[in-house]
Amino acid sequence: MSHTSGVRQAQKAKTRRALMDAALRLLEDQSLSSLGLREVTRAVGVAPAAFYRHFRDLSDLGVTLVEECLGSLHHMIRAILADQDGDEERIDATVEAVAEHVRRYPAHIRFIARERHGGVRAVREAIAAELGGFADEVAAAFAPSLSPEGWPPEDVRMLAELYVDHMVMTATAFLEAQAAGRGVPGAGPRVGQGEPGAVQEEAGGQEVIGAGRPGPLADPREARPGRSEDERRVAATARKQLLLISLGRRHWRDG
Amino acid sequence: MSHTSGVRQAQKAKTRRALMDAALRLLEDQSLSSLGLREVTRAVGVAPAAFYRHFRDLSDLGVTLVEECLGSLHHMIRAILADQDGDEERIDATVEAVAEHVRRYPAHIRFIARERHGGVRAVREAIAAELGGFADEVAAAFAPSLSPEGWPPEDVRMLAELYVDHMVMTATAFLEAQAAGRGVPGAGPRVGQGEPGAVQEEAGGQEVIGAGRPGPLADPREARPGRSEDERRVAATARKQLLLISLGRRHWRDG
DNA sequence: AAATTCAGCGAACAGATGTTTACTGAATGA
DNA sequence: TCATTCAGTAAACATCTGTTCGCTGAATTT
Incomplete structure (x- = not known):
């Protein structure tokens, strides 16, 4: 049996998330069938082959x-x-x-x-x-x-x-x-391709899920x-x- | 001024239609942003460069x-x-x-x-x-x-x-x-790529607009x-x- | 009959694509 | 401690892409 949380699995999950987030962001300007595998890995800063470790x-x-x-x-x-x-x-x-x-x-x-x-x-x-x-x-x-x-x-x-x-x-x-x-x-502000070297830096996972300009997040009842x-x-x-x-x-x- | 119908213009219009029909058919299985220019011309049986004579x-x-x-x-x-x-x-x-x-x-x-x-x-x-x-x-x-x-x-x-x-x-x-x-x-019946040599054959333009299995065309009031x-x-x-x-x-x- | 137009051709281009391969090295487990 | 696992790498692959170029030859105009 494998532990459900080790340094190993955590890193893998992180990269996986990064791939999903990058894809989601790229998909704002194009459709899935035109999205390239390399395009996604490039945006994350990961080798193309790494993709296959997470998705078929x-x-x-x-x-x-x-x-x-x-x-x-x-x-x-x-x-x-x-x-x-x-x-x-x-x-x-x-x-x-x-x-x-x-x-x-x-x-x-x-x-x-x-x-x-x-x-x-x-x-x-x-x-x-x-x-x-x-x-x-x-x-x-x-x-x-x-x-x-x-x-x-x-x-x-x-x-x-x-x-x-x-x-x-x-x-x-x-x-x-x-x-x-x-x-x-x-065109919105261009996103630089992630620095090579996988996804290791950056601390504290705070609201990663938005993946596309979460907006001001103002209180619904406030004046907007x-x-x-x-x-x-x-x-x-x-x-x-x-x-x-x-x-x-x-x-x-x-x- | 140019005539609105000569042999020349008619042929051009025909190829244009063929491009549109081919595209429409190819788009049943994919989306426009993933459709290739060469893919379309190939389906029509025309050189890639010919595309630019009709669309930007x-x-x-x-x-x-x-x-x-x-x-x-x-x-x-x-x-x-x-x-x-x-x-x-x-x-x-x-x-x-x-x-x-x-x-x-x-x-x-x-x-x-x-x-x-x-x-x-x-x-x-x-x-x-x-x-x-x-x-x-x-x-x-x-x-x-x-x-x-x-x-x-x-x-x-x-x-x-x-x-x-x-x-x-x-x-x-x-x-x-x-x-x-x-x-x-x-997968439906595969379509062979059109024989090279542009779009010249085939007589009588009968209901070309469907471009995707017009169906039986039964009377709406009949039993179906x-x-x-x-x-x-x-x-x-x-x-x-x-x-x-x-x-x-x-x-x-x-x- | 001669001159012009122009739809389509074929070749070449630089670049991008998905996928496979053998590899490295840190995290893991005995 | 030492063998194993495995996420990520770098390179090479065959193939495909959009676009440009000069050319041809039939339809058109003069």
Whole structure:
């Protein structure tokens, strides 16, 4: 048996993370099927061959990234579903949470949006499966209040799918809005390729997961100067759409 | 001034079409940013350098494809908006039209879904602009009946965006369902690279635009043996979702 | 009939790609 | 202490990429 934490394993895990983070950052400007293995290792500062110690190939890396990116979304969804407020409050909280999530993990959302219908089958399927799971969860959360009102399970499911799809839609809309807020068209600050010599330096793993400009991280309830006009418009639209859906839901069983 | 149709121009147009069709077909299995220029010319049976006689680069080709793919969708949308039936009839007709469209032009839909958030900015922006135009059109179609009921223009717009996004969503769902119907995971019949010697043979331009298995083209009202279970499930879900949205729309102005 | 245009060709280019190979040397475990 | 494990290395590989160049020969114009 091998220890689950030695200096050895820790270093390996660190390099693995570095590869994932580098990939996630590179994937902000291109899609997975055009991402090069050497490109990733170069960004990390590691020999190309080292890649194979961690992933079979790039689509393997991609599937791993799916788990990570949708994992963080999963937490958010569960938090929302746990809230037991009224309709409008829940909607506000949802839109707020999505906006905040996109602000904190823009690279995650970009990756999902891009690869959901992207060129790599394994990744597509992983995303589809995960989103399907989300829909299950949403359906399960709504069932207790809907089933007694005469909603058949398939109708609950279609509502859940609508919610999930709308959430993804909203998230990507936020992403574009936030990108438009910053100066997007011009190239951002270039990242120097990591100094050769593997990933050894730098202390304390503090919030590595963002991997793409975590943003100001301002308190959601504070006044937010960094919030762009587009972003507020997206929020308002999403809120209204969810409200409209809620309205439809309330009148579903009475023609 | 040059004639708009000579033997010269006709040949050029033919090669151009061949390039676009080949690209569209290749893009069923990969994304634009990973598509190679040589790959396209090879599929057509033309020297790599010939590509530059028609497009500046691949993203130029991509933008052209956007116009074509969304152009065909545009026709469909206008046809739907022109119908003045009741809510349910319109919904049925819409879902039916989308299903048929996806069946006829799967490559078009795949391309749009894949590149909408893909790695090529110019293409992304072209798609966004075009879809925004669709939303304008839908909004304009709904305004006459909604404005008198007290709908502010921004609310009409948000409804239109919801409809457009839902349509795209439904189309890609159909795509996956139809793909699942056929044996997808296994590679389809391989296409031999075109015989060297440019694009000269083959008579009569009959429905070249499909560029990806136009399908049986069965009458929508006939019994359809080729319709998979998944496909029917997608249709049913889409119908219900649209119905639910309609319900919400009817109750929008009375809390 | 002669001059011009221009779509497509073939060759060459510098550079990048994924993958394999034998290796090194520090962490590990007996 | 000594043998083993194994993350990362450096080099070489065959192959592919986008782009430029001058050229050809048929369609076009004069």
